[in-house]
Amino acid sequence: MQSLLGVLNLADNPVFHRYRRSQLRLKVSMAWLLLTLIVTTFVTTLPYIIQTNIGAPEQAAARNLWIPLLIIQGLILLLKGTARTAAGIIQEKIDQTLDYQRLTPLAPLKNVVGYLLGLPILEYAMFALTLPHLAFIVIKGNIPLLTVLSVYTSLFVCTIFYHMTAVAVGMVMKRWIVGYMASIFSVVLLNLVIAPLSSILGLKFLQYLSVFPVIGQKVQPMVEGPGFTPGPNLGPGQNFGPGPNFGPGPNFGPGPNFGAGPGPDPGTGFDFAEPVPFFDMTLSPFLFTILLQGGLIVTFATMAVRRWKKADKHSLSKPYALGMLTAFVVLVIGNTWPIITGQSLPFAIFGSDVLADRAEAIAIGLPIVYSLAVLLLCTFLYFNTVPTHHDYVRGLRRAKKLGRKAARPWDDDSAHLAFMSLFAVIALAGFAVLFFEMESAGFLRFLDGTGYAAWRLPLALVLVLVYTLLLLQVLENRGAVLSLILVWLLPMLVAIVVSAAMERLTLFQTVVASISPLATLLAAGLMPIGDAVAQVSESPEFATVRSGFYTGLGFLVAQIALLGWRWQVLRKRLR
Amino acid sequence: MDQAPALEIDNLRVDYGDFTAVDDLSLKLPPGEIFGLVGPNGAGKTSTIRVLASLLEPTYGEVRILGHDLFEEPVKALERLGYMPDLAPVVPNLKVWEFLDLYAHSFGFRGSEKRDRVDHCLAKVKLGDKRNDYGRALSRGMTQRVVLAKTLLHNPKLLLLDEPASGMDPLARRDLRLILQELAADGASVIVSSHILSELADMCTSVGVMHKGRLLHSGSIADTLATIKSEATAVRVELVDSVEAVADWLRRDERVDEIQIEGLRVSFRFRGEKRDQHELLRAMIRGDFPVVAFSPREGGMESVLMSLITEERH
Numbered sequence: 100m101q102s103l104l105g106v107l108n109l110a111d112n113p114v115f116h117r118y119r120r121s122q123l124r125l126k127v128s129m130a131w132l133l134l135t136l137i138v139t140t141f142v143t144t145l146p147y148i149i150q151t152n153i154g155a156p157e158q159a160a161a162r163n164l165w166i167p168l169l170i171i172q173g174l175i176l177l178l179k180g181t182a183r184t185a186a187g188i189i190q191e192k193i194d195q196t197l198d199y200q201r202l203t204p205l206a207p208l209k210n211v212v213g214y215l216l217g218l219p220i221l222e223y224a225m226f227a228l229t230l231p232h233l234a235f236i237v238i239k240g241n242i243p244l245l246t247v248l249s250v251y252t253s254l255f256v257c258t259i260f261y262h263m264t265a266v267a268v269g270m271v272m273k274r275w276i277v278g279y280m281a282s283i284f285s286v287v288l289l290n291l292v293i294a295p296l297s298s299i300l301g302l303k304f305l306q307y308l309s310v311f312p313v314i315g316q317k318v319q320p321m322v323e324g325p326g327f328t329p330g331p332n333l334g335p336g337q338n339f340g341p342g343p344n345f346g347p348g349p350n351f352g353p354g355p356n357f358g359a360g361p362g363p364d365p366g367t368g369f370d371f372a373e374p375v376p377f378f379d380m381t382l383s384p385f386l387f388t389i390l391l392q393g394g395l396i397v398t399f400a401t402m403a404v405r406r407w408k409k410a411d412k413h414s415l416s417k418p419y420a421l422g423m424l425t426a427f428v429v430l431v432i433g434n435t436w437p438i439i440t441g442q443s444l445p446f447a448i449f450g451s452d453v454l455a456d457r458a459e460a461i462a463i464g465l466p467i468v469y470s471l472a473v474l475l476l477c478t479f480l481y482f483n484t485v486p487t488h489h490d491y492v493r494g495l496r497r498a499k500k501l502g503r504k505a506a507r508p509w510d511d512d513s514a515h516l517a518f519m520s521l522f523a524v525i526a527l528a529g530f531a532v533l534f535f536e537m538e539s540a541g542f543l544r545f546l547d548g549t550g551y552a553a554w555r556l557p558l559a560l561v562l563v564l565v566y567t568l569l570l571l572q573v574l575e576n577r578g579a580v581l582s583l584i585l586v587w588l589l590p591m592l593v594a595i596v597v598s599a600a601m602e603r604l605t606l607f608q609t610v611v612a613s614i615s616p617l618a619t620l621l622a623a624g625l626m627p628i629g630d631a632v633a634q635v636s637e638s639p640e641f642a643t644v645r646s647g648f649y650t651g652l653g654f655l656v657a658q659i660a661l662l663g664w665r666w667q668v669l670r671k672r673l674r
Numbered sequence: 675m676d677q678a679p680a681l682e683i684d685n686l687r688v689d690y691g692d693f694t695a696v697d698d699l700s701l702k703l704p705p706g707e708i709f710g711l712v713g714p715n716g717a718g719k720t721s722t723i724r725v726l727a728s729l730l731e732p733t734y735g736e737v738r739i740l741g742h743d744l745f746e747e748p749v750k751a752l753e754r755l756g757y758m759p760d761l762a763p764v765v766p767n768l769k770v771w772e773f774l775d776l777y778a779h780s781f782g783f784r785g786s787e788k789r790d791r792v793d794h795c796l797a798k799v800k801l802g803d804k805r806n807d808y809g810r811a812l813s814r815g816m817t818q819r820v821v822l823a824k825t826l827l828h829n830p831k832l833l834l835l836d837e838p839a840s841g842m843d844p845l846a847r848r849d850l851r852l853i854l855q856e857l858a859a860d861g862a863s864v865i866v867s868s869h870i871l872s873e874l875a876d877m878c879t880s881v882g883v884m885h886k887g888r889l890l891h892s893g894s895i896a897d898t899l900a901t902i903k904s905e906a907t908a909v910r911v912e913l914v915d916s917v918e919a920v921a922d923w924l925r926r927d928e929r930v931d932e933i934q935i936e937g938l939r940v941s942f943r944f945r946g947e948k949r950d951q952h953e954l955l956r957a958m959i960r961g962d963f964p965v966v967a968f969s970p971r972e973g974g975m976e977s978v979l980m981s982l983i984t985e986e987r988h
Contacts (some may be wrong), residue, residue: 113775113776113777113779113780114776116775116776116779117765117772117776120768120772121765121767121768121772127767194763194765195762195763195767196763196764198727198729198757198759199757199777199824201728201729201779202727202728202752202757203753203777203780203781204753204757204780204781204782205748205780226734288929341747361962380714392935410729410730411730457960475829488691489689489690489691492691493689493731493733496687496689496733497732500734501684501734612779
């Protein structure tokens with residue numbers, strides 16, 4: 100505990116003082132501080148005067164200022180602060196002054212904390228200048244202090260999370276301008292694209308990576324006035340509770356509990372005020388946000404400390420990566436649990452609110468979304484844990500010197516295929532839980548009366564994971580990225596363009612698309628539609644999708660065999 | 675523990691893919707030694723120093739600094755180690771004293787002790803009057819001196835200086851030499867790398883010659899020069915004409931190699947004693963070659979390096 104306090108003691112942190120000195124010099128910071136003061140004063144004073152002049156109550160007028168103020172504060176801390184943190188750490192690395200700091204006996208975590216809170220210190224100063232405006236809003240608006248505290252705790256945790264990500268990413272990137280732009284892009288993408296999209300796709304927990312849920316839960320109810328009154332679609336959705344028609348069996352017709360009503364906006368899936376479903380529990384958005392972002396802060400801090408200790412090590416150890424994948428799988432399943440067990444539909448999913456469509460969409464869509472999300476995370480983890488040829492050879496030589504045949508499976512330098520296959524095992528375990536519960540809830544029987552061929556999608560996912568792993572081992576990072584573009588995306592794009600030109604789906608496009616492992620994965624996921632349709636009629640689309648899947652499977656196995664052979668040749672040569 | 679060597683390296687190897695930058699390097703450095711690590715560009719000097727500074731992970735090998743294993747007890751090993759990289763930078767938007775304060779604080783100095791340490795090190799590199807200047811306003815040589823001051827802050831017992839004299843004027847180089855000698859007299863050991871041997875000759879007590887990742891030779895400066903002197907001498911012959919004919923004639927002599935022609939001069943390396951040189955000159959004159967001057971250049975550090983590298987090639 101004492102050492103943790105020591106790490107967090109900024110008064111005794113030389114790195115923090117270094118930035119306090121360099122960035123808060125009046126002639127450096129004056130322009131930004133003045134700009135903040137002027138803009139914030141303008142944005143808060145003018146609407147307040149206008150509103151009170153037209154007769155709005157002072158309390159309402161003051162409360163209405165909170166969201167504009169939060170936008171300014173968010174721009175300062177989340178956007179500008181993140182960009183500066185990423186760019187600053189990259190610049191330190193380029194200047195080699197990071198190496199000086201590495202050689203001091205200052206604890207790695209203390210260094211990381213120093214950079215984390217020191218690099219964006221100007222942004223914290225700018226934020227501090229907005230606090231008098233906040234005080235005015237809180238006092239005039241009569242806003243409970245606890246509400247203010249929970250909103251700003253969440254904003255602060257989110258800020259630390261984004262800045263920690265910037266530190267971890269900055270430790271890897273090589274050009275500060277790329278880091279600067281990439282971090283701005285990531286913040287915008289996360290808040291405005293991933294958060295809403297993830298909710299629609301059923302990965303609702305991803306929206307808690309932004310500060311919006313807590314604002315929705317705490318700020319929106321506070322805000323009064325015509326511009327900020329919650330609309331019917333933003334209110335709590337209470338009619339999505341369990342209903343008799345959602346149990347197992349073929350009764351997925353529209354029922355009274357699944358009709359339209361007040362609840363989440365089906366267009367965006369945002370439902371900020373609702374408790375977060377997690378297995379059989381419901382957590383408050385505030386608590387869930389803190390837990391999720393806190394977990395990720397720990398992960399990124401681990402990455403940064405690891406890179407700090409050894410600049411040429413992987414950002415993540417293999418065991419940590421496996422733990423991260425397990426946590427992700429548990430989160431995905433825990434978050435969609437009420438849906439897959441057929442208990443309730445706690446948030447809009449796939450933009451559909453017609454029961455029959457939704458049931459089919461869930462049965463088809465959830466496993467596909469799960470597969471794509473797991474594949475995306477595994478690819479990220481592979482990029483962070485698969486050794487380069489240089490590392491692999493170094494591991495072999497080191498092992499030989501120590502009298503071993505090869506590096507230990509969990510070492511950074513190891514390319515142990517069996518150990519790396521644990522990623523696929525965890526993905527499969529998640530699949531097993533997902534399918535078992537969906538089967539129990541009756542989703543699968545609804546789709547395929549002849550018995551659901553559950554092996555297709557898991558098989559395709561495992562093969563694609565093995566393929567991705569081999570791709571990285573044989574071609575290393577750059578080659579693998581090129582291959583992802585040429586083999587994963589290009590065939591799909593060609594097939595889409597040809598289909599648009601021909602205005603129909605033929606075997607040709609299917610075969611071209613199936614070169615892409617991604618298309619094979621999608622085809623495997625879409626097969627149940629084909630099965631269902633096949634019961635009614637001999638549809639040509641069914642035959643096309645089926646052909647696409649089996650052709651893709653063939654391509655995938657062939658590519659795995661080729662890469663496997665290349666890897667064996669390469670291993671012999673490298674040894 | 676005080677009696678432990680300042681540095682022990684056993685079988686150190688560093689690979690970059692297929693390229694071996696350092697190949698089975700072993701070295702022991704007693705306290706108070708100023709060791710010059712010399713070799714042409716790409717010899718593996720910087721890789722060796724970066725491994726010793728724990729900034730590069732070796733393929734294998736053991737490194738002990740003041741008796742502490744660098745990979746098992748990195749904090750203890752690095753506690754008394756000072757590292758100054760090649761083209762060492764300073765932080766441009768910090769004043770000189772702020773830059774040093776950052777590292778003094780990081781090394782555990784507090785309050786007046788920290789201020790005194792900063793002032794002491796600034797005085798040592800003769801930059802006391804620049805303490806309020808910004809890093810961006812310093813010349814190359816001044817920057818090197820500020821970084822040297824930073825390296826000295828925690829009173830290290832082993833200093834690693836990678837090409838420290840690059841960018842320094844002759845006066846600053848003399849100061850650097852004096853500082854290093856003073857540190858060595860206090861019991862600290864220093865490793866200085868350079869590809870310019872003459873830079874090290876008057877600074878070091880011992881020298882190691884690296885080439886293609888291997889340590890070809892190590893020993894005291896005097897021993898090294900003595901070893902090489904008897905083996906090879908650089909000779910320059912000036913002629914009136916017939917330069918090609920002289921070069922052809924020299925090529926037939928087994929004691930001669932590395933023949934180079936520059937205008938009316940022929941330079942070569944000659945393995946032999948003074949008497950052998952005399953015999954060679956007599957033979958040239960008997961052969962009716964128009965010799966104007968015959969100049970053997972013995973004992974230079976450059977010839978030491980050339981000699982060892984050539985030997986390695988053969």
